[in-house]
Every structure is written in structure tokens, then in C-alpha cells.
Amino acid sequence: xxxxxxxxxxxxxxxxxxxxxxxxxxxxxxxxxxxxxxxxxxxxxxxxxxxxxxxxxxxxxxxxxxxxxxxxxxxxxxxxxxxxxxxxxxxxxxxxxxxxxxxxxxxxxxxxxxxxxxxxxxxxxxxxxxxxxxxxxxxxxxxxxxxxxxxxxxxxxxxxxxxxxxxxxxxxxxxxxxxxxxxxxxxxxxxxxxxxxxxxxxxxxxxxxxxxxxxxxxxxxxxxxxxxxxxxxxxxxxxxxxxxxxxxxxxxxxxxxxxxxxx
Numbered sequence: 001x002x003x004x005x006x007x008x009x010x011x012x013x014x015x016x017x018x019x020x021x022x023x024x025x026x027x028x029x030x031x032x033x034x035x036x037x038x039x040x041x042x043x044x045x046x047x048x049x050x051x052x053x054x055x056x057x058x059x060x061x062x063x064x065x066x067x068x069x070x071x072x073x074x075x076x077x078x079x080x081x082x083x084x085x086x087x088x089x090x091x092x093x094x095x096x097x098x099x100x101x102x103x104x105x106x107x108x109x110x111x112x113x114x115x116x117x118x119x120x121x122x123x124x125x126x127x128x129x130x131x132x133x134x135x136x137x138x139x140x141x142x143x144x145x146x147x148x149x150x151x152x153x154x155x156x157x158x159x160x161x162x163x164x165x166x167x168x169x170x171x172x173x174x175x176x177x178x179x180x181x182x183x184x185x186x187x188x189x190x191x192x193x194x195x196x197x198x199x200x201x202x203x204x205x206x207x208x209x210x211x212x213x214x215x216x217x218x219x220x221x222x223x224x225x226x227x228x229x230x231x232x233x234x235x236x237x238x239x240x241x242x243x244x245x246x247x248x249x250x251x252x253x254x255x256x257x258x259x260x261x262x263x
Contacts, residue, residue: 003213003227003229004213005044005048007213007227008045008049008095009027009031009045009048009049010023010024010027011023011094011095011226011227012027012052012090012091013026013027013030014027014225015090015094015225015243016052016056016082016087016090017078018247020223020225022078026056026075027052030048030051030052030055031048033051033055034048034051045095046097046101046105049091049097049101049105050104050105053081053087053106055075056081057081060076060080060081082247084106084109084110084111084116085119085120085123086123086243087106088102088106088113088116088119088120089120089123089124089239089242089243090120090243091105091106092120093120093121093233093235093238093239094228094236094240094243099113120239121235123242123246124153124235124238124239124242126242127154130156131154131155131177131245132156132157132158132175132176133150133157133158133176133177133178133179133241134157134158134160134167134170134171134174134176134178135157135159135160135161135181136160136162136163136164136166136167136179136181136182136185136191136194137160137180137181137182137185137209138163138182138185139182142182143160143162146180146209147160149234149238150180150237150241152234152238153238153241153242155178155241155245158174158176159171161194162185163186164190164194164197167179167181167185167191167194167197167198168194168198171198171201171202171204172201172202175202176204177204177244178204178205178241179194179195179204179205179206180206180207180209180237181195181206181207181208181209181224182209182210183208183209183210183227184210184211184212191206191208191210191224192223195224205225205226205244205245206224207224207225207226207227207237207240207241208224208226208227208228209228209230209232209237210228210229210230211229213227225240225244226240226243228240
């Protein structure tokens, strides 16, 4: 089970830019261009991902000065794309694309697909230092499994919560580096409610684990960095967590915009 096409390109854009707002701006630009040319209705995920990559490469490589405040100027400020090994990891293990689709999206590859994927997955196994996580999940068995998945990659789980309210309190108290939250909590509130309650006091990457992919990543004000669809694969969770922990949030350093640089 996968995210809808529009949500998939939004998630990929957020991952590449390491920011929800920045990613949404670029995803919207890609979708708008596809709609303008009449290709949006039948476009596959791979086709939209390919268009995203080609447009980014074209803009970064161009010597022409961009118009002020334009999408072109914005993309130029982000700099080059992340490494192909990281992009292969995102497309394969999180977005769920096949080898054939990944090769199409990123062509030309700098190395064979298998080698790039192995390099990407080695990033997941890298030492995590003192990184911490909070789990917000009302199903004890799933919470326990997620805890094992995180601890197997060297991430310490500093708190577990079963409700949105408890999750918000734990996030502010424990200040985790990343939050994993179920979208549908106790049938009344969602992971969004938890994020809304704590994001002003503690800003960190958020990953939703959900069986309701159609309800998320619509471009609303408060949304996760990643959405992993149930039933999830441990590799997908670990790849999403690794990317969140290994990349800097979109920020300004000495007046220059910086995106997704691996720390």
C-alpha cells in the first residue's frame, strides 16, 4: 500500500529539502506544471519524481540569473541535490519504488543501483551517538515493535505515549530528536493533534505511521516529515528516521539558505 501520487511527491520533496514548507513549495510547482501541460491526471509517481529531479538539475546548472522571488531563485538557493545513494534510499525504502523506476527517476546513475542502495542503507547503520526518539502509539504491540526497530539502529527511545495529550507532554519534557506517531489515536484524536500541541515548544522531525494514507500530506499547516504506511517495513521506518537525524533542517546560516546537508 502506497501514498497517493500527490502525497508521494510532497513527501519526497520534503525529504530532499529537509523542510516541510520548502518541500511543499517545490512539490506544488511540479504538480502545477504537470497540470498545465495536461499530464497530471495520468502521471505516475515515477514520472513526477523524474520531473522533479530534472527540473532541479536544470535550474542548478543554469547560468542565467533567476527572477527575484521566483521558484527558480528558490531552488538555486538550495544548491545541489543530495547524493544519489541517499536519493536511492529514499525512493526505494521509503517511497517504495522498484529498481526500474528508481533508475528511471535518477538517470543517469553514477554507480549501479545495487551499489548505491547498499551505500544508502549503510547510512542507516551509522552510529547515532546520543539521538533520541519519542513513540506516540496506542497499540502496545506496535509501540513495542517500533521501539525494537529504533533501538536496533542505535536510537534511544526516551518516552512512549498512548494519547495525543500524553505525547505532547512527553515531547516538551523529553525533547526528542524525532517523534514517531500513529495517525489515528484512540479513535478520537490523531497524531496531528499531538504535533499541534507541542510544535511551538519543541520543533523536531515527525514521522507518522498510519493505515490511513489518504488523510495525510495534503499540504495543511501541520503535517509530518514522513508518512510510513501500515503494514510498515522496518527498513522504511529506519530509513525515514536516519534521514531525519542525518540531515540539517532547512535553515539560514550566515545569511545563506542551506538544505539537507548531511551532518
